[in-house]
Amino acid sequence: MPGSSETPSRAERWLAGVARAGRTVLQHSGEIAILLRDIVAALVGLRVSLRSILRQMYVMGVQSLPIVILTAVLAGIVTSQQGGYQFTGAIPLYVLGSIVAESVVLEMGPVLTAIVLVGRVGARITAELGTMKVSEQIDAFYSVGRDPVSILAAPRVVAGIIVVPILVAVANLVGILAGMVSAQLTVGLGPNSFLYGARLYWQSWDLFYSLTKALVFGFTIPVVAIHMGLRTEGGAEGVGKTTTQAVMFMTLAVLIMDALFPPLLLD
Amino acid sequence: MQTRPVIRYRAVHKAFDLPVLEGIDLDIFPGEMFGLFGASGAGKSVLLKTTIGLIVPDRGDVEVDGRSVFFGDRRDVRKIRDKVGYVFQHAALFDSLNVFENVETGLPLRRLRAMDGRRVARLVWEALERVLLDPREVMTKLPAELSGGMKKRVGIARAIVGGPDILLWDEPTTGLDPVNTAGVQRQIRRLSRELDVTSVIVTHDIEGGLEMCNRVAMLEGGRLRFLGSPTAFRASGDPIVRAFVDRTAAEAAVDLVATT
Numbered sequence A: 001m002p003g004s005s006e007t008p009s010r011a012e013r014w015l016a017g018v019a020r021a022g023r024t025v026l027q028h029s030g031e032i033a034i035l036l037r038d039i040v041a042a043l044v045g046l047r048v049s050l051r052s053i054l055r056q057m058y059v060m061g062v063q064s065l066p067i068v069i070l071t072a073v074l075a076g077i078v079t080s081q082q083g084g085y086q087f088t089g090a091i092p093l094y095v096l097g098s099i100v101a102e103s104v105v106l107e108m109g110p111v112l113t114a115i116v117l118v119g120r121v122g123a124r125i126t127a128e129l130g131t132m133k134v135s136e137q138i139d140a141f142y143s144v145g146r147d148p149v150s151i152l153a154a155p156r157v158v159a160g161i162i163v164v165p166i167l168v169a170v171a172n173l174v175g176i177l178a179g180m181v182s183a184q185l186t187v188g189l190g191p192n193s194f195l196y197g198a199r200l201y202w203q204s205w206d207l208f209y210s211l212t213k214a215l216v217f218g219f220t221i222p223v224v225a226i227h228m229g230l231r232t233e234g235g236a237e238g239v240g241k242t243t244t245q246a247v248m249f250m251t252l253a254v255l256i257m258d259a260l261f262p263p264l265l266l267d
Numbered sequence B: 001m002q003t004r005p006v007i008r009y010r011a012v013h014k015a016f017d018l019p020v021l022e023g024i025d026l027d028i029f030p031g032e033m034f035g036l037f038g039a040s041g042a043g044k045s046v047l048l049k050t051t052i053g054l055i056v057p058d059r060g061d062v063e064v065d066g067r068s069v070f071f072g073d074r075r076d077v078r079k080i081r082d083k084v085g086y087v088f089q090h091a092a093l094f095d096s097l098n099v100f101e102n103v104e105t106g107l108p109l110r111r112l113r114a115m116d117g118r119r120v121a122r123l124v125w126e127a128l129e130r131v132l133l134d135p136r137e138v139m140t141k142l143p144a145e146l147s148g149g150m151k152k153r154v155g156i157a158r159a160i161v162g163g164p165d166i167l168l169w170d171e172p173t174t175g176l177d178p179v180n181t182a183g184v185q186r187q188i189r190r191l192s193r194e195l196d197v198t199s200v201i202v203t204h205d206i207e208g209g210l211e212m213c214n215r216v217a218m219l220e221g222g223r224l225r226f227l228g229s230p231t232a233f234r235a236s237g238d239p240i241v242r243a244f245v246d247r248t249a250a251e252a253a254v255d256l257v258a259t260t
């Protein structure tokens, strides 16, 4: 039949789509690998200024503190309430302390902090570097023999690795305290019983697990954000587009890695 | 004796989604003022960027001062970038640095490290004066506080502060009003002479380009549609060249009305 060989069948279109998606994934992976290699080279070659690392730590850490604390407070309260209402007489109420501490430290603290930082820190990095890319400032760095990876990328990644675990530690503490106050107000569980319960099932491993997650997120968020920023094309519109995409990628990355953590670390 | 070209583009090919450059062969000789014309999107900036390796061609190579940009080692690229000043279309000043710091980045890192602060300050000062800016007034300003014309001048100062042998100008007058356009044109001519550099100027402004350059080319359809003297360009009977000249003249008239 004439023409039928011209129009691709549904299966062919599907395969072409898969091939395209595969190519895109490979391209992103390749670019990220090169970015990481250059960041490591910059660090090893001592081409990263301490001052810009400190500056980024301030921007990412100190300036994010209020929103991170607010999120942790809400997370602690919600966990405490949810847990509290499910208690029947059979289980001693102090177990609530353990539920709150474990949920906050293992999940809520690291994940909610990371999600908040995706918006607060990651989007900002992508928009900032994307703007520099489309206004040719990245090219300008190369043209004057400076390396934008050492100047822009490396300090942000180092700062993320240092700052995010600290923020998560703060979030953990604040979340547990908020949960404790909330337990007293909602189900009348006193602080002493709450802490007794929290300690009962506590393992030092839990904190390690929590901060390892934080470290991984603190690395991933700036890396994805920088990668997306540096591949921005097409003016202000392009910046908007890559920033939105970057937020989606970072959020997915955080959630997927969070799901991968238990099988990798809890065995 | 034939002089050796300072820049050689050899069979430069580049495609993004569509082919942009399809085999550019071009030699630029010492001391030239070379004008590159072409419609918007023709690939002028892409070609200019290959000169210092900001864009990597799919095929072909560029040689600067006998050094290969794409097949030499990294040190060659660094030396080339030290010797070439690049003036970006919208100046591309670093947003977070003030004017002094912006111009300072134009000094090659190795030289900068070996210099004391006073010498650096003097070089920056001189570069700003060369582009007719008052160093006292602008030095501590951030790019956001400057007008378009001033940004362009700071961008030029950054390109010349290191004492380049070659200057690459990407649309130095686009977006400027007629007064600023004339000013920047005078500067290009004066700086090229004073600094004894070779200049490649990408421009929309055909009249200005023909007036200042000793040789011009027109990029069209991924190739050099025209290459020769300004006189030959004016006399060219090539319908595509003619159409381009007429269209750009009409656009320039519209721009003039819009900016005045």
Ligand SMILES: Nc1ncnc2c1ncn2[C@@H]1O[C@H](COP(=O)(O)OP(=O)(O)O)[C@@H](O)[C@H]1O
Binding pocket: A233, B016, B017, B020, B038, B039, B040, B041, B042, B043, B044, B045, B046, B047
């Ligand atoms: N980094 C890039 N990624 C994708 N396409 C690009 C890139 N740089 C340039 N192009 C495309 O190449 C073509 C030529 O661009 P350019 O050299 O900027 O034109 P002009 O002659 O106006 O300076 C345009 O179609 C542009 O969209």
Ligand SMILES: [Mg+2]
Binding pocket: B044, B045, B046, B089, B170, B171
């Ligand atoms: Mg251009």
